[in-house]
């Protein structure tokens with residue numbers, strides 16, 4: 515802890531008594547305009563603030579909030595100003611690009627002013643793929659704020675005011691008088707699933723087969739997790755850590771599922787249960803999960819195989835249509851049955867592969883097949899490489915099988 519922080523913490527300690535009195539105050543919630551699009555600008559920072567307090571960049575927040583920064587910087591929120599998105603902008607122009615930034619970099623200070631501004635930003639992104647300095651060096655070359663994606667200020671700062679959850683120690687709501695950045699407003703809204711909705715839930719009016727393309731909050735509301743008070747934050751920000759791990763993280767996905775492999779008569783039965791996922795698995799139309807079962811003989815030679823896919827597939831054919839939806843809802847179990855197994859089967863293997871960016875890969879492929887600017891092509895090629903590297907084997911399970919040998923011996 516440096517000298518400045520020590521002073522701040524001492525001062526905060528003295529204030530705790532006062533804050534505790536306010537603990538039973540009324541929760542102010544967030545201003546109604548908090549998630550408006552387009553956003554209002556922050557305006558001018560109060561004149562008596564230090565340069566550090568008047569800096570919206572995540573590296574600036576990191577000087578005093580390194581714990582949050584060090585975790586956030588590895589999340590996809592930190593990388594939301596992505597090559598796969600910006601590579602589509604030259605064909606769209608700045609105005610339409612700003613519609614995408616509404617979720618990927620939504621502050622007024624992150625919007626494009628015009629096409630020239632956009633083109634300059636796309637050029638900078640080629641030479642500086644990372645939007646911020648990972649060591650939190652605030653003197654490093656400052657790229658435009660939009661390059662920091664869904665960064666600290668997107669969720670925490672409006673009109674220079676900081677908003678955050680009630681402090682763990684006091685649980686107090688309302689204005690908290692702390693020495694840095696004029697204190698902050700504490701509200702339980704930060705602890706509620708609704709907080710994530712503006713970017714992770716589409717309106718019902720945009721539904722395809724009654725389900726919007728992003729339906730995460732609704733899926734959660736219909737699950738047992740909402741009844742038990744297990745919010746998005748409880749799973750994606752455990753103990754308030756800014757992890758935001760999802761389908762791209764094998765350990766997170768393994769944690770959400772339970773697997774069982776057994777035999778039933780002359781079949782193998784692989785059961786997958788969504789045991790700790792607060793929405794559909796997967797929640798979007800973009801990932802695909804492939805389950806492959808193989809029956810093998812004693813020499814390991816494959817005799818037969820079976821394949822299933824877990825995916826919500828939509829397509830455009832004179833309006834949007836849903837082709838299939840084989841996703842697992844929260845708590846749901848499903849059997850994937852391989853059978854009848856061939857006579858010489860002595861081993862059965864199940865392999866589960868996750869393709870997190872399945873849908874986007876298709877988009878990138880069709881874009882690359884068309885005419886596009888050189889800048890766009892480089893960005894989309896980066897995105898394609900990144901998406902390919904994201905595929906992983908979630909699980910491989912092998913089971914000896916003897917049932918049919920006895921039968922064959924007769």
Ligand code: HEC
Nearest residue numbers: 522566570575578666667670676677678679681692694698
């Ligand atoms: C000069 C140090 C300093 C800087 C720079 C700074 N903060 Fe803070 N911040 C504090 C202190 C001190 C507190 C009150 C103690 C605490 O809860 O950490 C605080 C509190 C907060 C809270 C409330 C925490 C809670 O318990 O709800 C949020 C949110 C917050 N800051 C966000 C930010 C963001 C976002 C930035 C960058 C745009 C930033 N801060 C920059 C020192 C700083």
Ligand code: HEC
Nearest residue numbers: 590593594596617618709710713746750758759760761762
């Ligand atoms: C300002 C918009 C915004 C808000 C608010 C927001 N997110 Fe996100 N989130 C995004 C975007 C955009 C991405 C995709 C980033 C990328 O890969 O380009 C994302 C990605 C994620 C991912 C990773 C998904 C994956 O594919 O692995 C998780 C998990 C996540 N968000 C959870 C949350 C939770 C939980 C909250 C609420 C506490 C939240 N988000 C609030 C915009 C937002």
Ligand code: HEC
Nearest residue numbers: 594596597598599602613614616617712713714798800874
């Ligand atoms: C309502 C919020 C929202 C809007 C608006 C939005 N996105 Fe996203 N986007 C997300 C979320 C959430 C994810 C992560 C989940 C997923 O993979 O679908 C994401 C993921 C992506 C990805 C894959 C991950 C990455 O960053 O490479 C691309 C590409 C993308 N969006 C492009 C766009 C483009 C282009 C637009 C505008 C036409 C757009 N998005 C508008 C919320 C949004």
Ligand code: HEC
Nearest residue numbers: 572575579582583586664665666669679682704705747754
């Ligand atoms: C996608 C939105 C989002 C982003 C981006 C984000 N936060 Fe948070 N932050 C939250 C939420 C939600 C909580 C409360 C979580 C809870 O109560 O479970 C929180 C809590 C906090 C707290 C209080 C922590 C505590 O232990 O009491 C601080 C401080 C904070 N954030 C700072 C930051 C900083 C600094 C960054 C950037 C490095 C950042 N946040 C980025 C949503 C976000």
Ligand code: HEC
Nearest residue numbers: 710714731734745746749760761770790792795796797798
């Ligand atoms: C009980 C724990 C739990 C809760 C509650 C939960 N999630 Fe998840 N979430 C997961 C797990 C595990 C994964 C990885 C598996 C998957 O992708 O479905 C995940 C994946 C995601 C992803 C990655 C994209 C995808 O296609 O799956 C996003 C985005 C996300 N969650 C957002 C949210 C939001 C927003 C909420 C609240 C409305 C929420 N989650 C509630 C556990 C949870």
